[in-house]
Amino acid sequence: MVENVVIIGSGPAGWAAAIYVARASLKPLVFEGALTAENQTRGTLPLGQLALTTEVENYPGFPAGNLSQFLDTAIINDKRQYMAPHTGHGVTGPELMELMRQQAVNFGTRVITDDVVDIDLSKRPFRMQTLEGMEVQAHSVIIATGARANYLGLPSEDRFKNRGVSACAVCDGALPRFRDRPLVVVGGGDSAMEEATYLTKFASRVYIVHRRDAFRASKVMADRALGNPKITVKWNSHVEEVLGSDEDGVTGVRIRTQPGDHEEALEAGGYFAAIGHTPNTDFLKGQLQLTDKKYLVWTKPFRTHTSVEGVFAAGDVADDYYRQAITAAGSGCMAALDCERWLATQDVH
Ligand code: NAP
Numbered sequence: 001m002v003e004n005v006v007i008i009g010s011g012p013a014g015w016a017a018a019i020y021v022a023r024a025s026l027k028p029l030v031f032e033g034a035l036t037a038e039n040q041t042r043g044t045l046p047l048g049q050l051a052l053t054t055e056v057e058n059y060p061g062f063p064a065g066n067l068s069q070f071l072d073t074a075i076i077n078d079k080r081q082y083m084a085p086h087t088g089h090g091v092t093g094p095e096l097m098e099l100m101r102q103q104a105v106n107f108g109t110r111v112i113t114d115d116v117v118d119i120d121l122s123k124r125p126f127r128m129q130t131l132e133g134m135e136v137q138a139h140s141v142i143i144a145t146g147a148r149a150n151y152l153g154l155p156s157e158d159r160f161k162n163r164g165v166s167a168c169a170v171c172d173g174a175l176p177r178f179r180d181r182p183l184v185v186v187g188g189g190d191s192a193m194e195e196a197t198y199l200t201k202f203a204s205r206v207y208i209v210h211r212r213d214a215f216r217a218s219k220v221m222a223d224r225a226l227g228n229p230k231i232t233v234k235w236n237s238h239v240e241e242v243l244g245s246d247e248d249g250v251t252g253v254r255i256r257t258q259p260g261d262h263e264e265a266l267e268a269g270g271y272f273a274a275i276g277h278t279p280n281t282d283f284l285k286g287q288l289q290l291t292d293k294k295y296l297v298w299t300k301p302f303r304t305h306t307s308v309e310g311v312f313a314a315g316d317v318a319d320d321y322y323r324q325a326i327t328a329a330g331s332g333c334m335a336a337l338d339c340e341r342w343l344a345t346q347d348v349h
Contacts, residue, residue, distance in 0.1 A: 002125045002137045003029050004348055005339055008116050009144030009280075011048025012325045013315025015100035016332030017142045017339075022107035024340050026349075029138075030104065034115040034131050041161055043148045043168060044280060046113060047101065049316070050325055052171045053093035059325050062091035071095055074102060096325070121287045121308045139348045140310045142335045143288075143296060145280035147316040147323075151273045152186065156242040160271070164250025165242060167273045169195035173202055177249065180204050181269030184253045186239055188212060192274035193221040199272070200230040207266055209234045209255055234266075242271050279317045288313075295320050304335040310346075312339050 005021050007014050010032035021028040032046040039045045043052060050056065067090075072080060075098050083094055091099075105111060114130040125137040149167035151157045157165050166172040169185070173195075183203040185196040188210035196206045208225065213235045215222045225231050236258045243252040243265065252267045279295045281288075289297040289307035296313040299305050304312045314335035315328035343349070 002139055003027075004138070004343060005029070005140050005142060006031065006116075006126075006128065006136060006138040007142045007144060008128075009033070009048070009146055009315065009317070010046045010101065010111075011050060011097070011144060011146045011315055012100060012329040013146070013317075013332035013335070014048075014142070014144035015097070015104045016329040017144060017314055017336040018104035018109040018332075019100075019107060020333050020336030021142075021340065022104060022109045024336070026340065026343065028104075028109050029136065030109055030111045031116050031128075031130065032101075032111050032113055035113060036115075036131070039115070044146075047094070047097040048146045049148075050093035051097050052168045056093050056096055056325060057090050059091065059096060062096070067091060067095070071099075074099060076102075093325075100329075115283075117283055119283060119285075119287070121284075121311055124310060126310065139346065140312070140339050140343055142304075142312045142314060142332075142339055143284075143306070143317055144314045144328075144332060144335070145283075145317045146328075147277035147279045147295075147320075149273060150276045150278055152239060152275065154239070154242060156244070157271070157273070160242055160244050160250045164244060164270045165273070166270065169198050169272050169274075172270075173199050173272075178202050178270045182207065182267055183270040183272065184209055184239070184266060184268045185272045185274055186210075187274035187276075188215040188217060189274065189276065190217045190221050191276075193217045193225040195272050195274045196225050196231055197221075197228060199270075200228055203230065203270075206231045207234055207253075207268065208232070209237045209239055209253070209266075211238055212236065234264075239271075277316070277320075277323075279320070281317060291320070293320055304331060304338045305342075310342060312342075 004026045005028045007030045018028045116128045118129040120127040128136045179202050182205040184207045186209050199206045237255045241254040244250040296318040312335040314331040
């Protein structure tokens, strides 16, 4: 059997594409990712980056208000019982993703909880293999695998991952080990501001360590962080080592500040990297045209076509600029329409 459309990825782009493809009676198959420890560590579990956030206030259609009753009826109880109680702030990331997933399933999307680890785009039908060894052929593919958080690449970051080192404050910040202790956030963009501000709910103090003397973050978010009395900024500073022990995990961070080449050890119970993202394109092994930052290239202006006919890209995997849930969902819709029209030219309906 050859699938009409395989969608790889399960963030807003993947589900929007699935909803459109399913409503066009093309019976999409979604690989939503595998529930592995490696994916947990990398931040590439099913439902994407939005599943790692709290409130989503800028996704149209979800104004502040209590959605609990609706969520109770829309999401199966097995999943609903593990979702955080609704706060009245619109919708949370995990809720939004479950709703999108359910909407795609309601229209006949089939979902497989597995990673595509090998893909051959050199001839049609395209061939894929998953982590668990499933083999699939498809007339067309929509890639919506998103992006994941970067780390500095220090051996000491690796050593203490999940023991005080994290790249997602909103996922991990409420853990007991971070409470009432100083914490360090690295970076100077919107993510660093957001994470630092969020962590002040739990931490005794939050240090933002930034390599320059000015933030890249938007003014409103930078001002919010700078105005927070619990936040201290270490300007012109690089993290050289995450300090800790096997028993205690992270206990501090050693930084070096210029000018003066001043070395300092900050006591800290946690270290959060907020230094940008890497697109999840490794599994493509160079078969599609990528940018120098390894994002997928849309080869036609304002279209979602990639460098291989029949393969389309949507969401953060092809976007290092907007990176919003709404833009990802929008491009998922575009990819579905582009794919559907291309399949019609191939007489696949
Ligand atoms: P970003 O804007 O690319 O910022 C990355 C930050 O990390 C920069 O300050 C950069 O320093 C620093 N950095 C990068 N590599 C580093 C290294 N090796 N060592 C030390 N520092 C390093 O990434 P982001 O903050 O994740 O934001 C990405 C996009 O998402 C942006 O468009 C942002 O507006 C958006 N976003 C929006 C919201 C929101 O509106 N709620 C929240 C989060 C993110 P330099 O400044 O020196 O380059």
